[in-house]
Amino acid sequence: MTSKQEFAVKERISGQEFAEKYKADFPILKQQINGKELIYFDNAATTQKPESVLDAVDNYNRTINANPHRGAHTLSARATEAYENARAKVKDFINAEKSEEIIFTRNTTESLNLLANSLEALVEEGDEILISVLEHHSNILPWQQLAERKNLKLKYLYPDQNYRIPLSELKEKLTKKTKIFSISQMSNVSGVINPVKEMAELAHQKGALVVVDGAQGAPHIRTDIRDLDADFYAFSGHKMLGPMGIGVLYGKKELLETLPPFLKGGGMIEYVKEQGSTYAPLPEKFEAGTPNVEGAVGLQAAIEYLEEVGLDKIKEYELELTEYALEKMKELDYVEIAGPLDLENRGGIISFNLKDIHSHDLATIVDSEGIAIRSGHHCAQPLMKFYRLNSTGRISFYFYNTKAEVDRFLESLEKVREVFGYGS
Amino acid sequence: MDLDSVYTELIMEHNKNSRNKHSLDDADLSEHGHNPSCGDDITLELKFDGDLISEAAFTGSGCAISQASTSIMIDLIKGKSIEEALELVETFIAMIKKDIDDQQELRKLKDAMALKNISNMPARVKCAVLSWHTLKEALKERN
Numbered sequence: 001m002t003s004k005q006e007f008a009v010k011e012r013i014s015g016q017e018f019a020e021k022y023k024a025d026f027p028i029l030k031q032q033i034n035g036k037e038l039i040y041f042d043n044a045a046t047t048q049k050p051e052s053v054l055d056a057v058d059n060y061n062r063t064i065n066a067n068p069h070r071g072a073h074t075l076s077a078r079a080t081e082a083y084e085n086a087r088a089k090v091k092d093f094i095n096a097e098k099s100e101e102i103i104f105t106r107n108t109t110e111s112l113n114l115l116a117n118s119l120e121a122l123v124e125e126g127d128e129i130l131i132s133v134l135e136h137h138s139n140i141l142p143w144q145q146l147a148e149r150k151n152l153k154l155k156y157l158y159p160d161q162n163y164r165i166p167l168s169e170l171k172e173k174l175t176k177k178t179k180i181f182s183i184s185q186m187s188n189v190s191g192v193i194n195p196v197k198e199m200a201e202l203a204h205q206k207g208a209l210v211v212v213d214g215a216q217g218a219p220h221i222r223t224d225i226r227d228l229d230a231d232f233y234a235f236s237g238h239k240m241l242g243p244m245g246i247g248v249l250y251g252k253k254e255l256l257e258t259l260p261p262f263l264k265g266g267g268m269i270e271y272v273k274e275q276g277s278t279y280a281p282l283p284e285k286f287e288a289g290t291p292n293v294e295g296a297v298g299l300q301a302a303i304e305y306l307e308e309v310g311l312d313k314i315k316e317y318e319l320e321l322t323e324y325a326l327e328k329m330k331e332l333d334y335v336e337i338a339g340p341l342d343l344e345n346r347g348g349i350i351s352f353n354l355k356d357i358h359s360h361d362l363a364t365i366v367d368s369e370g371i372a373i374r375s376g377h378h379c380a381q382p383l384m385k386f387y388r389l390n391s392t393g394r395i396s397f398y399f400y401n402t403k404a405e406v407d408r409f410l411e412s413l414e415k416v417r418e419v420f421g422y423g424s
Numbered sequence: 425m426d427l428d429s430v431y432t433e434l435i436m437e438h439n440k441n442s443r444n445k446h447s448l449d450d451a452d453l454s455e456h457g458h459n460p461s462c463g464d465d466i467t468l469e470l471k472f473d474g475d476l477i478s479e480a481a482f483t484g485s486g487c488a489i490s491q492a493s494t495s496i497m498i499d500l501i502k503g504k505s506i507e508e509a510l511e512l513v514e515t516f517i518a519m520i521k522k523d524i525d526d527q528q529e530l531r532k533l534k535d536a537m538a539l540k541n542i543s544n545m546p547a548r549v550k551c552a553v554l555s556w557h558t559l560k561e562a563l564k565e566r567n
């Protein structure tokens with residue numbers, strides 16, 4: 001063994017220990033499903049919660065719960081403090097400048113709907129919105145409908161044979177009329193990471209507003225929003241160890257200030273008269289109604305946990321795991337991978353099909369082995385159509401997944417083939 | 425969950441070599457059925473002789489359950505009257521929804537009884553019923 005090989009082996013082992021160590025913090029992963037130890041490979045859909053997140057939410061509900069911002073009593077003040085602390089944590093997590101730039105929503109979908117609704121004030125007939133065919137339906141429908149309402153043109157970027165959107169494609173499609181450019185940081189189907197920083201720069205040169213869908217980015221890629229320089233950034237707490245029902249919309253302060261509110265009601269006003277009202281300042285202007293404080297508290301605990309593990313380590317380990325899985329899957333002649341085989345600008349999501357077996361059958365059969373994977377179109381029908389795919393199976397990793405789990409998953413593929421009367 | 429009770433030989437056989445999977449030359453009626461969430465997609469074609477379904481076939485793609493269910497359904501309804509076919513559709517859907525459990529009553533479904541265990545797999549129910557709903561739509565048009 002050369003010293004380089006030896007080093008590589010050592011790295012592998014340390015990676016494995018890394019995952020095993022953290023996996024122990026996730027109670028849900030310690031159960032059996034269909035008589036087998038659970039393997040959770042559906043992290044792009046939602047992630048699991050460590051003890052610290054469960055405890056934070058539980059503690060909030062047991063000792064602090066009250067309606068924030070409204071009451072003069074002690075609990076209300078504590079709930080307000082808890083909520084605002086969470087906002088400050090999110091601000092630091094993405095290195096935003098000010099807490100008012102962090103709007104709490106339910107999820108990425110709501111963040112993008114809020115934006116498409118409020119940005120209506122800034123567009124006029126004939127303007128263009130540019131998105132990509134890689135997008136999740138959440139980053140298509142709000143724009144499609146805005147385009148219909150205001151008679152705008154909705155244009156798409158397409159990937160090359162290597163599954164990546166070349167910058168030349170963006171340069172070609174951007175025009176002086178492009179008012180909004182919205183792009184995902186990472187595809188939830190192919191696992192491709194888009195060069196969002198370079199893209200934002202090009203779009204800004206043409207005067208477009210830049211929206212980044214960080215649903216798959218924020219959980220796996222260290223994101224410095226000031227460095228990235230997107231005007232808006234959306235992500236979901238539940239895809240990064242946090243609770244469901246809490247999401248984030250980041251927006252540059254000067255832009256958020258000019259936009260009209262989305263939902264209207266309590267909490268977002270300054271003065272309400274019988275006719276006409278004035279709105280509260282940021283961020284309350286965009287947070288009508290009683291907010292999800294326990295969700296925000298859980299998200300804060302999730303971010304603290306992720307920071308302890310380290311986002312750079314998470315990305316590095318997930319890449320190692322992805323490489324391991326891809327290498328083995330490449331060797332199987334009955335596996336067709338719908339995404340890049342190289343590791344450049346790629347995250348831990350692998351979409352694939354088994355020859356002559358529908359992904360829905362695949363998911364059912366591996367589930368009987370205790371393995372949770374996704375099948376279907378992954379809320380990205382335009383992309384599936386572009387690749388002429390009906391559906392795919394999808395495995396998606398987080399840092400608590402292990403190589404031993406990948407091995408068991410690969411074994412389960414043999415079982416799928418057996419059920420269908422193929423192979424050994 | 426017992427896989428063998430779902431992926432039975434009969435179902436696998438229909439999935440792999442369905443004699444009913446082709447298009448009809450001069451169909452009287454063609455109906456498209458689709459499960460958007462998983463991509464099952466079938467087109468059912470029917471020929472009638474008065475009130476009788478004289479020919480039926482399908483094309484499309486999807487999972488083993490949806491494909492086999494379609495093929496088995498076609499075997500069952502060929503030569504039946506529209507009314508009889510609609511009744512079989514209701515019985516089949518009731519079986520999958522667990523509204524009917526009586527073996528005696530289910531016997532008229534013949535091979536389609538093999539799909540009964542799908543009722544224990546909520547995620548796959550829509551695969552099994554797709555073609556039956558499609559047939560119902562088609563026959564309603566005809567009536």
Ligand SMILES: Cc1ncc(COP(=O)(O)O)c(C=O)c1O
Pocket residue numbers: 044045107108109110136138139184186187188213215216236379
């Ligand atoms: C890229 C991308 N955007 C948006 C979403 C929507 O996230 P949510 O359902 O949390 O709103 C997802 C979730 O699957 C996603 O992967």
